[in-house]
Amino acid sequence: MTQSLDLLSLRSVSKSYGPVPVLHDIDLSIRDGEFLTVLGPSGSGKTTVLRLIGGLETVTSGEIHLDGRDISRMPINRRPFNTVFQDYALFPHMTVAANVGYGLSVRRRPRAEIKRRTDEALDLVQLGSFSDRFPAQLSGGQRQRVALARALICQPRLILLDEPLAALDLELRRRMQEFLKSIQREIKTTFLFVTHDQEEAIGMADRICVMQAGRIRQLGTPHELYYKPSCEFVARFFGDNNLVPGTLGAIDGDYRAIDTAFGRLLCAMNGQQNLRSAAAGTQAFAVFRPEALGTVNEKDSGNALCGNVKELVFAGSSTVAHIDAxxxxxxxxxxxxxxxxxxSQGERVKLTFSPRDSHLVLS
Structure with missing residues (x-):
């Protein structure tokens, strides 16, 4: 993705409900035209971020800027954003067309314009022939697309999506992920997508913001988070990384030794200055993905790990071997x-991984 200007920025934003803080000094910039996903477990503050941007909540401290202008106290109806909620929030007594055109109706746009733009929005989400139906006559995926068309019709600068796919079954959810991303690319509108599903985030986002306990733990591309987690929380939450504890040893160029129960391993620092400056003996983890492990005769990296095959889990195109070590x-x-x-189960195996396929994070 090419570098673009910031559309929206949160500057030292905090939010408390009475004495209970839920966000702590959040700094986050959203680029114009990007698909940004906010990812985190329940209670991490990700939905609160969306609600503050949308004007559904007010910041306790800090500022929210749109095109460099503070909109922290701007009323919700004046913000050029629209929200798609998990429950879609469609009016059950209105037809699909009436639901989609509602935002233009309250703005008192001419009837002919409402009809034209409603038809265009429904065609965009491939529901042009469903305009006279009611929400109860639609599938979950169709209702989700109606909610998206309603969000798109007023041509917002930013569309906020609060776990809109959570209620869908797995196959429909995958199709809708592809559909949402293709729509976002076609109309070039900025999307802020909130989810707790890391696979969903990887498949859709240009960048991912990982949150924990009201703080941003890492912000980067899916590739960066997948292969270069910046801390133990991201390494554990984002993917099925292997984490081996140990203490830091000597630096060898772009790599650093870590002393573990398996002996001394060599892992990449991936340009992280905190790993280069940390003192020898500092507690850390060697992090490597399941696909980075191979048998000793496949690779010759020197990072040897021995263990017994505890379980084999078939997952279609791949099988995951659980190794007790x-x-x-x-x-x-x-x-x-x-x-x-x-x-085979119970077999003793000797495994290895290349230093370039690993990463270090501090404990």
Whole structure:
């Protein structure tokens, strides 16, 4: 994605409900035209961020800027944003067309304009032939698209999506993920998407903001978060990383040793200055993904780990081997074979991973 100007920025934003703080000094910029996903577990503050931007809540401190102008106290009806909620919030007594055109109706636009723009919005979400139906006559995916058309019709600068796919079944959810991303690319409108589902975030976002306990823990591209988590929380929450604890040793160029129960391992620092400046003996984790593990005769990295195959979990195109290694449980992802796994349960295996396929995070 090419660099673009910031559309919206949160500057030292905090939010409390009475004495209970839920956001702490949030600094976040949203680029014009990007698909930004806010990801985190329940209670992390991600929906509060969306509600503050949308004007559904008021900041306790800090400022929200749109095009460099403070809109922190701007009424919700004056903000050029629209929201798509998890329950879609459609009017059950109105037709699809009336639901979609509602925002233009309250703005008292001419009837002919409302009809034209409603038809255009429904065609965009591939529901042009459903205009006379009522929400109860639609599937979950169709209702979600009606809610999206209603959000799009007033041509907002930013569309806020609060876990809009959470109620859909898995296959429909995947199709809607593809559909939402394709719509966003077509209309080039900025999307802020809130979810707790990391796979959803990886598949849709240009950038991902990971939150925990009211704070931003990491902001970056899906690739950066997947392969270069900045802290233990992100490494554990984002994906199924293996984390091996140890203490930092010597620096070797772009790599640093970590002393673990498996012996000394060499891992990439990936340009993180805190790993280079940390003192020897500092507690840290070697982080590597299940697909980075291989048998010793496949790679010659020197990072050796031995263990016993505890369980083999078939997952279609891949099989995940759970390896017991002392008090560690490691995961290794293998390509599934028609004749079964190359390993058997209880087998003793010697594994390895390349330093360039690993990462270090401080404890």
């Amino acid at each position: 002392g008090d560690q449980r490691l995961r290794m992802r293998l390509a599934s074979l028609a004749e079964g796994s190359i390993y």
